[in-house]
Amino acid sequence: MKASVGGYARARDLRHALELLSVAGEAGRVLAGGQSLVAALNMRLTAGDILVDISALGACRGVDDAGDSLRIGALTRHVEIAEDPLVRAHAPMLAEAVGLIAHAAIRNRGTIGGAIAHADPAAEFPACALALGAEFEVESLSGPRTIPAAAFFRDTFETALAPGEILTAVIVPKAAEAEAQVIEEVARRCGDYALAGLCLTRRAGRHRLALFSLGPRPMLAERAMAALDAGDMAGAAAALKAEIDPPSDTQASAAYRRHLAGVLLRRAAARIEGGAA
Amino acid sequence: MTDMFPQQIDVALSVNGEAVEARVPAGRHLIDFLRLDLGLTGAHAGCEHGVCGACTVRVDGRSVRGCLMLAAQAHGAEVWTVEGLSETGEIADLQEAFVARNALQCGFCTPGMLVAAQELVASAPAPTREQIRERLSGNYCRCTGYEAIIDAVEAVAQARAGGAAR
């Protein structure tokens, strides 16, 4: 089908984008890479949107070294994250995640900010951000604020972003010496959204485990994390299966997703064992 | 407000090496702009939601979905389609290999396949069959069963690597 659009404006800079968004009001929609939004427009899942195109805001694109963390501009494209030497060195999970997202042509235009703001419960980057303890910088006409990943994802496609706010950057703490970070998922075909997936980190003996496609939003599996910290792998898998309530849909049943969660945890843990303690 | 958010957008871009200026409806996809407004009917519109790859064209050096980009967003961009890539000869060896190995039947998927395959072969000197499969997983072919396409891309990658080594 063809998109039905209420109007379009190309923002010159962030201030201009925020002003456009405020004038557009309720119908205003930020357009970044368009890899989810244009698909939704084409399918008429949404119509009449007034598009504020931020894709040319160069200041929001690219990765900077901010000392203890990396500052990743919201408009940095998936492919650029996979190729970036700072990301590969200090947040390797993000680079690995890119290989699991969609297909090359979609990774060439989709942006990390778009993936975070879209908040698809099956998407990789939101779960990575949660596992890595990332924070999001957002900007509105009343000024900037910072939202931790743990407070950002509210429900399926729902976030803490207020109307008129634009996500400008993702702040990711750098991996510690000998920190291990892995992402594992199962999808039916290469490039499909995951049926189930998880992100696991281990920093100085402490684990963080974030799940995707296993609930309405990315979530930390706190009981499984505690069991992993205690070195109890069997306990961790059991705790994980007990603490999730995955959905059943045409792709997979809840029981199958719960089974996959246990399998993926074992795979991820085995990879981490391979690294330094 | 309609002044700030027009329904018709002026764009200036380069298509297959030639400067193009046009006024496009705000919701026009790049693929429809290329096909219907410029008459470049090589790349196709299939699913129109990013899944089939028939609309794949090159924008600013990278493959993109023509159905997931608005023509308005192509302002200032450099766009290449299968027509332009054929004319410059850049993909001549891929095209020959596709014909030689029966890697196309109806040809609906082929322009998108060629753009995707060229991006892979130009960036990875000796892709494995696995890598070729992974890269082309975003391009559906309802006719060939894929094996011949993988063969063609692999043969070209090997020939180019051999040529470069000599």
Ligand SMILES: Cc1cc2nc3c(=O)[nH]c(=O)nc-3n(C[C@H](O)[C@H](O)[C@H](O)COP(=O)(O)OP(=O)(O)OC[C@H]3O[C@@H](n4cnc5c(N)ncnc54)[C@H](O)[C@@H]3O)c2cc1C
């Ligand atoms: C066939 C297909 C398969 C895919 N598979 C996967 C997959 O396996 N995993 C995955 O994670 N993704 C997948 N995607 C989605 C892809 O990763 C998108 O790029 C991503 O979800 C959205 O990024 P975008 O820049 O394209 O955002 P857009 O499509 O431009 O925007 C998406 C939403 O976020 C809002 N938004 C965008 N940027 C901002 C911002 N800076 N501030 C505030 N709001 C903003 C928009 O208003 C819109 O509501 C797939 C897409 C397709 C078409």
Ligand code: FES
């Ligand atoms: S028409 Fe664009 S991917 Fe199918």
Ligand code: FES
């Ligand atoms: S040759 Fe017919 S779809 Fe590929």
